[in-house]
Amino acid sequence: MARPISAPRGTRDLLPEDSAAWNRAEAIARDLSHGYAFDRIETPLFERVELFHRGLGEASDAVEKEMFRVGGATGSDEEKAEWALRPEPTAGIIRAFVEHGMHVRPGPLRLWMLGPMFRYDRPQAGRYRQFTQWDVEVVGDAGPMVDAEVIELGHRYFAELGLTDVVAYLNSIGDAVCRPGYRAVLVEYLAAREDRLTDDSRRRLRTNPLRVLDDKDLDPEVAAAAPRSVDHLCDACRAHFDAVRGLLDSLGVRYELDHRLVRGLDYYTRTTFEFFVAGRRGQQQALGGGGRYDGLAELLGGRPTPGIGFGIGIDRSVLAAAEQEAPVPEEPPLVAVVSQQPDDLAARLAAATALRAAGLRVRVDGSARKLGRQLESAAKLGARWAVIVGDDAHTVVLRDLAAHEQRELTLSEVAAAIG
Numbered sequence: 112m113a114r115p116i117s118a119p120r121g122t123r124d125l126l127p128e129d130s131a132a133w134n135r136a137e138a139i140a141r142d143l144s145h146g147y148a149f150d151r152i153e154t155p156l157f158e159r160v161e162l163f164h165r166g167l168g169e170a171s172d173a174v175e176k177e178m179f180r181v182g183g184a185t186g187s188d189e190e191k192a193e194w195a196l197r198p199e200p201t202a203g204i205i206r207a208f209v210e211h212g213m214h215v216r217p218g219p220l221r222l223w224m225l226g227p228m229f230r231y232d233r234p235q236a237g238r239y240r241q242f243t244q245w246d247v248e249v250v251g252d253a254g255p256m257v258d259a260e261v262i263e264l265g266h267r268y269f270a271e272l273g274l275t276d277v278v279a280y281l282n283s284i285g286d287a288v289c290r291p292g293y294r295a296v297l298v299e300y301l302a303a304r305e306d307r308l309t310d311d312s313r314r315r316l317r318t319n320p321l322r323v324l325d326d327k328d329l330d331p332e333v334a335a336a337a338p339r340s341v342d343h344l345c346d347a348c349r350a351h352f353d354a355v356r357g358l359l360d361s362l363g364v365r366y367e368l369d370h371r372l373v374r375g376l377d378y379y380t381r382t383t384f385e386f387f388v389a390g391r392r393g394q395q396q397a398l399g400g401g402g403r404y405d406g407l408a409e410l411l412g413g414r415p416t417p418g419i420g421f422g423i424g425i426d427r428s429v430l431a432a433a434e435q436e437a438p439v440p441e442e443p444p445l446v447a448v449v450s451q452q453p454d455d456l457a458a459r460l461a462a463a464t465a466l467r468a469a470g471l472r473v474r475v476d477g478s479a480r481k482l483g484r485q486l487e488s489a490a491k492l493g494a495r496w497a498v499i500v501g502d503d504a505h506t507v508v509l510r511d512l513a514a515h516e517q518r519e520l521t522l523s524e525v526a527a528a529i530g
């Protein structure tokens with residue numbers, strides 16, 4: 112036998128037994144996108160590397176360490192330098208927004224996407240090289256109301272998934288007016304304590320100093336006394352942040368301030384947030400995160416256009432729901448069409464087709480096995496009901512495979528009888 116081939120490291124197969132939980136996690140995302148009046152957008156799975164360089168920043172982990180580069184069959188270095196699988200959707204969505212001149216459409220635009228993202232990182236529990244995100248973006252609204260609206264939407268997602276105790280951690284990292292001042296104060300503070308920083312942080316101090324604050328190994332004393340961005344906001348950013356908090360309070364949305372929440376991507380301005388299960392704030396445990404990116408469209412060659420959104424990790428959300436034993440609603444009952452006659456495939460298929468047209472979930476047995484064996488295997492496959500096709504073209508037998516009871520009725524009566 113040939114040697115079996117395994118899935119790439121950091122990827123997972125979605126097997127049938129996991130599909131009910133995934134279907135549900137995705138269906139809630141789709142339904143909420145619809146209910147909150149977002150329109151679907153799809154962008155390519157790969158884009159120019161330059162898009163991520165400009166959008167996410169050269170010093171972000173996603174660009175510096177985790178780019179999943181791709182090329183054609185020849186795999187030349189030039190190609191690999193040009194293309195990468197998308198590590199996140201926001202840059203691609205705003206690229207599309209600029210490319211299609213979407214700023215002239217009646218706005219603000221509300222866009223959603225659900226699909227795979229790729230980060231070539233060291234895999235571990237909760238961190239995959241391919242993972243799925245539900246993403247929403249509101250483009251063209253600078254006001255604080257929409258910040259509260261998307262944070263509430265994230266909360267609602269987790270509530271509908273059956274997760275309890277989810278908290279939004281919230282911060283404001285200012286904008287082009289006040290961030291440079293804050294950055295300077297922070298760099299001065301950290302540089303004076305450089306000997307207490309990790310190697311990674313020492314490097315970031317020069318490239319991306321705000322990110323030193325989310326180094327998990329940052330000395331707790333250095334972290335506790337570090338200057339906080341909220342103390343250095345300009346008047347406009349301060350007013351915006353106060354308004355967002357007031358709106359969240361008025362909605363009764365659960366949030367906590369986190370002065371170290373700076374997020375990993377350079378495009379963020381003002382509001383930043385991440386969702387965690389309370390008390391579970393490990394490195395790979397953010398269920399989702401997002402924030403405002405008022406300068407991103409301009410970075411990508413568009414007009415200045417404010418935006419805000421989030422990405423929720425479906426993989427981690429499904430894992431968290433399983434850990435909390437959140438109930439997965441049952442799928443509609445399965446019906447199996449079976450038959451007494453070995454040679455009546457046309458009658459079986461016709462019955463299955465009619466039952467499917469009536470809205471039932473149906474599989475059909477095409478074997479020549481004895482009826483008893485067909486019923487046994489239907490039960491093993493999880494069928495709750497069997498419809499036994501017989502000699503009489505007008506009637507069938509509906510068998511309750513759990514109660515072991517059966518009765519005769521016409522095909523058109525089956526759907527109502529199952530209820």
Ligand code: HAM
Nearest residue numbers: 199201238239242397398399400401402420421422424
């Ligand atoms: P992010 O925080 O990089 O934000 O990712 C959002 C979520 O995706 C994370 O909270 C996590 O649940 C999930 N995630 C990220 N990386 C992995 C991984 N390697 N394995 C499994 N799950 C992962 C963004 O991507 C931004 N685009 C969010 C956003 C939208 N900001 C504004 N609009």
